[in-house]
Amino acid sequence: MINLHFSGEGFVPPSTNDFNLPPIFENIAWLTKPVLLVFLSVIVVSVFFTLSARKAAIVPSKLQFAGEGIYSFVRNDLARDVIGHDFMRFVPYLFTLFTFVLTNNLFGIVPFLQFPAMSHVGFPYVLALFSFFIFHYVGIRKQGLGKYLKDIAFMPGVPKAVYILLTPIEVATFFLVRPLTLSLRLFANMFAGHLLLLVFIMGGDYMLHDSHTIMKIFAPFSFTFGIVLTFFEFMVQCLQAYIFTLLTALYIAGALADEH
Amino acid sequence: MRTFNFAAEAEKVNPLIPHTAELVVGAIAFTLLFLVLRKSVVPMFEKAYTARTEAIEGGIKKAEQAQLEAQRALTSYNEQLSSAQGEASRLRDEARVQGVAILEDLRTKAQEEAARITAAAHASIEAERQQAITSLRNEVGALAVELASKIVGEALDDQARQSRIVDRFIEDLEKSK
Numbered sequence: 001m002i003n004l005h006f007s008g009e010g011f012v013p014p015s016t017n018d019f020n021l022p023p024i025f026e027n028i029a030w031l032t033k034p035v036l037l038v039f040l041s042v043i044v045v046s047v048f049f050t051l052s053a054r055k056a057a058i059v060p061s062k063l064q065f066a067g068e069g070i071y072s073f074v075r076n077d078l079a080r081d082v083i084g085h086d087f088m089r090f091v092p093y094l095f096t097l098f099t100f101v102l103t104n105n106l107f108g109i110v111p112f113l114q115f116p117a118m119s120h121v122g123f124p125y126v127l128a129l130f131s132f133f134i135f136h137y138v139g140i141r142k143q144g145l146g147k148y149l150k151d152i153a154f155m156p157g158v159p160k161a162v163y164i165l166l167t168p169i170e171v172a173t174f175f176l177v178r179p180l181t182l183s184l185r186l187f188a189n190m191f192a193g194h195l196l197l198l199v200f201i202m203g204g205d206y207m208l209h210d211s212h213t214i215m216k217i218f219a220p221f222s223f224t225f226g227i228v229l230t231f232f233e234f235m236v237q238c239l240q241a242y243i244f245t246l247l248t249a250l251y252i253a254g255a256l257a258d259e260h
Numbered sequence: 261m262r263t264f265n266f267a268a269e270a271e272k273v274n275p276l277i278p279h280t281a282e283l284v285v286g287a288i289a290f291t292l293l294f295l296v297l298r299k300s301v302v303p304m305f306e307k308a309y310t311a312r313t314e315a316i317e318g319g320i321k322k323a324e325q326a327q328l329e330a331q332r333a334l335t336s337y338n339e340q341l342s343s344a345q346g347e348a349s350r351l352r353d354e355a356r357v358q359g360v361a362i363l364e365d366l367r368t369k370a371q372e373e374a375a376r377i378t379a380a381a382h383a384s385i386e387a388e389r390q391q392a393i394t395s396l397r398n399e400v401g402a403l404a405v406e407l408a409s410k411i412v413g414e415a416l417d418d419q420a421r422q423s424r425i426v427d428r429f430i431e432d433l434e435k436s437k
Contacts, residue, residue: 041293053300068305126287
């Protein structure tokens with residue numbers, strides 16, 4: 001019996017393949033779980049905030065208070081404090097960004113859903129692309145295409161010789177590093193977090209069902225650690241949504257500023 | 261299941277390569293959410309903010325106004341009070357002065373009256389005395405004349421007679437009174 005386990009199949013650790021979920025209906029290839037979750041997040045966020053904001057009362061109900069809390073966090077602590085003057089233009093985008101990312105991240109620990117859509121790199125790519133286009137567009141609109149590009153390539157107030165080093169770095173930062181890090185940071189965090197949970201939950205499951213008796217004793221530890229990590233994941237999920245939105249706001253603020 | 265996993269391991273997918281479907285879905289879903297939030301959430305929350313700010317500012321302004329009014333009322337009351345107090349003390353002083361004047365006046369009048377009465381009394385006493393003197397003088401003269409005639413008319417022989425005469429004279433005097 002023991003031999004069978006050790007020599008035979010043994011524990012198969014979760015891998016990147018665990019993220020490739022098959023289509024829900026076999027004949028609709030694109031309709032996978034993350035796709036469904038993303039649409040679900042749109043519905044959840046829309047319904048929650050629409051209901052919350054519907055009355056727009058001076059003395060808010062509990063629902064309105066909850067919605068307003070999140071909204072004013074994005075509006076005041078992210079948009080206003082970072083972008084400053086004229087921040088209201090960007091509040092809808094930043095607010096959508098934050099709630100969309102946060103909800104999809106949190107789906108990773110919501111029972112039965114339990115999959116962070118942002119661990120599929122396509123979604124972060126799209127969001128980073130949006131942010132990328134927006135902050136460049138804002139910069140170009142504000143300063144004109146020529147001056148904007150010139151300020152990026154040749155940062156004002158720097159000795160000419162330094163440009164040999166600085167120009168490639170700056171250009172790479174603005175056109176490659178920023179969108180890539182923005183999307184990959186979110187993706188990698190969600191991916192790794194989900195993988196980590198899989199390791200402990202599946203490991204515990206394996207120890208409980210498939211393994212030697214002594215191993216069964218350790219199964220609860222594995223599950224407990226899985227639960228602890230779930231709380232940790234909750235923190236990471238909130239943090240990543242915050243960071244994505246904060247960085248977008250910072251990039252916009254940078255593009256709006258007269259000097260980089 | 262295991263065999264599936266092993267088989268999949270062979271054709272490992274690069275997690276950094278996005279599915280085209282997910283790019284499209286992500287873009288559509290995000291845009292959809294953006295439109296909904298921009299249309300029906302952000303304006304409503306902003307409306308609530310503005311209304312709240314106005315309500316608070318209005319409340320503060322109202323309170324400030326009320327305070328100002330109260331201050332003004334207090335000042336005017338204080339002024340009125342102090343002026344009333346001044347008025348009262350002025351009236352009191354005036355009354356005191358008037359009282360003193362009245363008292364002085366009365367005293368003077370009383371003294372004058374007393375002096376007048378005294379003078380009148382003196383005058384009447386003097387007049388009466390004059391009258392008495394006059395009448396006395398007349399009477400004494402008449403008496404003396406009468407007495408002399410009686411003394412002369414009767415012989416004054418003896419002591420007894422003399423005294424009888426005098427007694428009778430006195431008696432007559434008393435009778436005539």
